[in-house]
Amino acid sequence: MKKLPMIALGLAGVLTIGLTGCGLGSGPSGNEDSSPTDGQVKGEITFSTLQLKPTFTDYIEGVIADFEKANPETTVKWIDIPFQGAQEKISTDAQAGTLPDVINLNPNFAQPLEVQGAFVNLDEAVPELREKYVAGAWDAFQVPGEDGSFGFPWYLSSEVTMYNASMFEAAGLDPAAPPTTYAELFDDARTLAESGASAGFTGMHPALENRFITDLGRMGVPLMNDAGTEWTFNTPVAESYVAELAELYQTGVFPSDSLTQDHAKETEAYQAGQIALFPSGANFLSIIEENAPDIAETTDVGPQITSEGGPTNVSVMGLLVPKSSKNKATALAFAEFMTNAEKQLAFSKIVTIFPSVTEALDDPYFMDDSDGSVESKARRIAAEQLTDAQNIVPVQFDDRIKAIVIGKVQLAMNGDLTPAEALDQAVEESNAITGK
Structure with missing residues (x-):
């Protein structure tokens, strides 16, 4: 099975694009709601993706060929944009009113243009389709405080909890019972760190840049107000969480050099046998197997960590139609054709992604783990938790906000700020940016 390029995964909140200040073209090719004169499915369109060539050329071209066969009077011209320079290209095309007819974006890429009215409102154009898709994925392309949704969900990523079962057993934990809540996670991590002190491994890695704001959302912390104009995450629950992170770091449950490290370093640490728990996308199982087969041999999986009764997170890529x-x-x-159940199921069988159409998620490929493999188990767990998953991270959590928030949390974990001070300062400085 092929590994999806990380750039294409577009893990929500990781890849952002600075289009907020761009004005859309106001001339004949601007964002007016122009339509074909007869509304028939015919003629030529352009379709743009983000760095899917050459890995998925055969698949994409096959879908295009099937669509053209089913609609003989149509032609689809496929354009694949390298990630390097994509920001500038999309910005330029938006200003000129020359965006492709169908464009592949994640919610972070799409939001600045959605706010400016660039895309067709699918809740108005094709309202009957909403019920076919995972609700949280469809809602990922909404604008806070406004009606409508603007993107067909395409492929999804859903985190699972990978863990080293041998380390669990050595620490006296049940290797068949991974943690499912944050309370269980931190208790197990402490036990693992104590057990591994002499063996050279610890419990887990914070990977703050990748996980902190998502964790707060999964704990039920209100990250922003309903209008999406103010950050609101400086709550007692968040304060308790930051205090726990500080305690875990200062007592050695997290590696001593992990405070400023990202997800890539967390991956390396797990593959090196330095940590026992690794929450991440199911696609990383194949990476672990390739790079560290001995660790893969003892790796098992559990569900995504969340709070008691809390939401699970989903990362979304979508297809949008400009006005x-x-x-x-x-x-x-x-x-609609590209994202239907048949085409998404076929895509999922060549790369570790998950379809956004509920019919495809019910396929035995996702539900049957009777072969006993960890990969099948991960697919089933991830697919089951997608039904009620949400795109938790607000699209406003761009690189500027992330730098502020993570920087303050790092200071608190190091003992230079109290948790309350860190969160209050993070909210105040973030709102100074978001409110502009």
């Missing part, structure tokens, strides 16, 4: 398209009928039909 500037001269052939929206064909563009909408193609986006």
Whole structure:
């Protein structure tokens, strides 16, 4: 099975694009709601993806060929954009009103243009389709405080908890009972760290940049107000969480050099046998197997860590149709075709992703783990938790906000700020940016 390029995964909140200050073209090719004269599915459209060539050329071209066969009067021109320079290209195309007829974006990429009214409102154009998709994935392309949703969910990523079962057993923990809540996670991590002190491993890695704000959301902390205009995460629950992170770091449950390290370093630490718990996307199982087969041999999986009764997180990639398209009928039909159950299931069988259409998630490929493999178990767990998953991280959590928040939390974990001071300062400084 192929590994999806990390750039294409677009893990929500990781890849952002600075289009907020861009004005959309106001001339004939701007964001007016132009439509084909007869609304029929025919004619040529352009379809743009983010760095899927050459790995998935055969798959994408196959879907295009099937669509053109089913709709003989259509032609789909596929354009693949390298990630390097994508920000500038999308910004330029948006200003000129020359965005492709169907464009592949994640919610962070899409949001600045959604706010400016660049895309067709699917709740108005194709309202009957909403019920076919995972609700949280469809809602990921909403604008806070406004009605409507603007993107067909395409492929999804859902975190599971990978763990070293041998380390669990050595620490006296049940290797068949991984933690499912934050309370269980931190208790197990403490036990593992104590057990591993002489063996050279510890409990887990904080990976703050990748996980902190998502953790707060999974704990039920209100990250922003309903309008998406103010950050609100300086709550007692968040304060207790930061205090626990500080205690875990200062007592050695986290590696001593992990405070400023990211997800890549966490991956390396797990593969090196230095930590026992590794929450991440199921696609990382194949990476572990390739790079550290001895660790893969003892790796098992459990569900995504969340609070008692709390939400699970989903990362989303989608397909959007700009209002500037001269052939929206064909563009909408193609986006629906590309994201239908049959095509998404086929995509999921060549790369570790998950479909956004609930019919595909019910397929035995995701539900049957009777072969006993950890990969099948991970697929089943991830697919089951997608039903009620949400895109937790607000699209406003861009690199500027992330740097502020993570920087303050690092200071608290190091003992230079109290948890309350860190969160209050993070909220105040973040709102100074978001409120502009």
